[in-house]
Amino acid sequence: MKKVINFTLNGEVVEHAVDTNKTLLKMLREDFELTGAKEGCGAGECGACTVIMNEKAVNSCLVLAVEIEGASITTIEGLTLDGILDPLQESFIDNAALQCGYCTPGMIMTAKVLLNENPHPTEEEIKEGISGNLCRCTGYKKIVEAIEKVANDNEE
Amino acid sequence: MKYVGKSIKRVDGIKKVTGSLKYVDDMKFSRMLYAAVKRSPYAHARIVSINIEKAMAVKGVKDIITGDHYKKRAGLYLEDKNFLAVGKARYKGEAVAAVAAVSEDIAKEAVKLIEVEYEELTAVTNAIEAMKPGAPLVHPDLGEYKTAPIFFPKPGTNISNHYPLRKGDVENAFEEAEVVIDNKFYVPHVHHVTIETHTAVAQMDLDGSCTVWASCQSPFAVRQALSEAFDIPLNKMRVLSPAVGGGFGSKAGTTLEGIIIPLAKRNPGRPIKLTYSREDEFENTYVRQGMHATIKTAVNKNGKIIGLKNEFVWDGGAYNEYGVNIAKAAGYACAGPYDIDNIWTDSYCVYTNHPVGGPYRGFGMSELQFGIEQNLDIVAEKIGISPIEIRLINGLKPGGATATGEIVKISGLMECIEQVVEDINFEEKTESSKPNKVRGKGIACGWKAPSMPNNAASSAIIKLNEDGTAHLLVSVQDIGQGSDTVMTQIAAEMLSISPEKITIKTGDTDHTPYEWQTVASRMTYSTGRAVVEACKDVIDQLLELSQIKLGLYKRDLELRDGYVVSKIYPDRKVAIGDLALGLTFEDGSGIHGPIIGRGSFIPPNIRDADKKTGLGEHPVAYWTYGAQGVEVEVDLDTGQTKVLKVASCFDVGKVMNPQLLEAQVEGAIVQGMGTALFEELILKDGVLLNPSFVDYKIPTADDMPEMVIKFVENPEENGPYGARGVAEVAMVPSAPAIANAIYDATGIRLRTIPLTAERIFEKMKVLKRGRRGSCKNN
């Protein structure tokens, strides 16, 4: 069963007929081939599918595609539309805040909203803010440092 | 050095932070079919019949297979498994049938309609019980299974391998010892929890070629296993591993690839994809084996351990094709990094009706050291010396001997212990500001050798391009550890060109050169050496041509920043790019042709241990030693533990990339902490009760302790620039150090993990009652 929805995807207005039983994650990956968001659990526990919906970080596996009518969606692919890495992306590389890379897009999207909402978070606020994004490789230290670095640059 | 030893940024960084790197599940093929798997609801059951009629009738279903369609057994070291159960299911969740359909939803719908009749059999759910005579047999046909000659299954029992080690005179040691201490420990099954689940796509064509795209650590080992299992010659079998979203051992060997190949065979030209859900991942991929350890120690009052009697019983689960080697690795390492003259060890790998045991970061060492390191603290306390003293007295030093009798040439263990003691400020006890919280410190050592066939081989190819850039071809998979970057660094250093000028290609058995496996913490050492050799080959060819071109002796030439340069007359030089396609003379004619460097490596002189005694002078490539110190805070009200700080130090021979190495160790510590505090596959009668992130918790950023990461560098003889591996051993000391710290804080010693709040709380209650009781007696 399909339903036509209108929404903004990485800055572009989109009209799309989507299966009602598709999650936002499945729609992004299958219909738009935006595979940056990953499915790590399909149950909102790991954060690998995090995208930005109306300026808020959400697990795209916990949103039905039909629910995004009228919404604005930004995926990891939407951070580099101008061909330039986002400061967070730069910082993740500079600080070795990624290893296998599977959690990385979701982690960066969560961090992006975190810094939008709170440009100068404390270390505790960063840890709390990304606690919905599981990473098995890094032990998180360098991720927290990468986000802190961008936050410090926000000072200027 | 310009590039080695420097914190060069990850070469795969941009693709990973932009989400543009394509992992297997991100790949889409035309005419692709999707597979779904019917699984056994029983831990042990005879399959009476399978009816696929209703499922086949579902619109969009293309094919269904069962174990009857393909009965040949497979396995890495012991051929004991079928990818789809044949005759009986040996663990809950084992695949009994697979569907291929035009969509994932349809495939899953069809799976529900497959009707399987089972006759439930008694499940064997405890490895100790499984070893007893009369226990139901998980594999009654064990005697018929093909096995590598270094493993010793016992037909007619559930024992898939027995590794004995007999050194010195143990009986005498125990008679002479001033103190004898007996301890038991148990480590449950845990899971790797890569964030990417297992996934693969397989396609077969009518020309007999088979292509598999898999998230796998070891394309060549997978190719070998699948080629043998499905009778596909190696030249027709291609395995690609485009990207791996975390491995930790779970993606070594074969798991789901073997389910889709028979489907692909029956549906030529159609790629078949299978991606595991998180629940599948917990139940149906390798898990870390459970292990029961008995450790008996003979020690003198001066702290010298003179005898050791151990038994390790590994709960290998339903199939032990990979796990048999963990029991063997534990045999080699049975004394820990300690110098003990008299040892009697039996290490058994045992079949049960539990999920399939397999390689997990540490390959047995975490399980082993969990007991050994706590045992040491218990022994130290009993004879009245400190945890540090007992380690300094018994720890392996150059000139000492390992359990197998190998004489230690290099060991930075003492330096590591001293560094950690300093960084965690071991002697100074701190107090919590909260009255209901207590703090404690603990230390543990770790060691590990690559556990691999003696002749595990690596190779590398370098192709020089005409603009002075190069392609580096290897088949070590970057599963997050940073091998793409480190291999690039090595080539850059050797060839004296910047890393940006090198593109590394991996993971395609048709196009990248042989690599045994990306496991065993052997990549920097082994593949790194192959890269060094390939570079030497390139250099040799360049210098050959340059001496003609420049009219100078080869011995007076060297590579410098993209040129072959005379050491004597620095202005006499030729760009390496100008020689990439061979040497061209002034008349336009040329010689030699494109420069392609080839490097191969097998660690030299590794020989099997003696079959009867388990002793061997050089059974492994090298040992990596290290230690960690931990400070914890325990909440006396609830039993909850917070790991405050971890100090870590390993002897890595050479730090190739400080930033990436530090990151790898940080990850290992937090993973080790997870197994110490939360993680356990909770099994009841063979059924996994917590197959999801709701009830299997791994650490979040909030759980991360303060970490101080140090290294010492005693160079490894055959390693590139003196490097040896550290990937796995970095998590080995974490759990026992935390356990020792909790004991220091509370006086509670749990001989199992995870050290959950509830378990600590219950022990505290017992302890409090005990104290009250003793007061009364007074």
Next chain:
Amino acid sequence: MNAFEYFAPTTLKEAIDILNEKGEEASILNGGTDLIVRMRDGISDPKYVVDIKKIKGMDDIRIENGRVFIGASALLNDLGNNQDIQKRYPFLSKAALSIGSKQVRNRATCIGNICNASPLAGMATPLLALNATVHVFGNYGEKDILLKDFFVFVRKTLLKHGEIVTGISFEEQACLGVFTKISRRRKVDLSTVCSTVVKKYDEYRISFGAVAPTPVRLNKTEAFLKGKMLSKDIIEKACELAMSEVSPISDIRASESYRRELVQVMLRNSLSQWY
């Protein structure tokens, strides 16, 4: 997830009509963080999904006429970060922010958490202790149900098919309160046990989650404490009473006895703040 027809009504009336017309095969979709996972797992399999988030005013959080009102679609993050709530009922705010991850709380709602009627519902204990009232809309119009009566059993409430909870409210009150959650992992985990203790003058309202088939008020313990000056001895007696008043179960998250012990630890620590 099986196919279904999706509706996004903009009025309550419209929503009720769809629910009544489609019958039991219709499910209400609010935040979806529970329903979508249940649908994925095949535990819920609705033929019709009625999304109530587009109904006007459903996401309100407002204080008016002496009552605090939390609309059905108000997000946990919006509740937890609401400045008035943070100032006057910090324990309610803390409870909201203790549930799930930030991403989950950007979808999950306070009312959804209540309507799921999990024994360990994070929002239940503060709202029980605040004597909250659930507002229900049906084809008969509006009706109110006291939250303490709303929970019937594990995942069962008084809500009938064809009814929609429009919000929950409680009387404005000057009180102190402590919310406590003990979980295996500090962040993004279910409660092993959770509790709220509210003090209003010499009255104590005590509620616990994950110690009975539904979140509960500890009436006997409350009665014992009423009018008493807190002392070490009184607190200990209250803790003993509380332990006897709960009926937790053993499951893979914790044993019955550990949960019972936590009840006294949590109550003691809560009451001690005012002693």
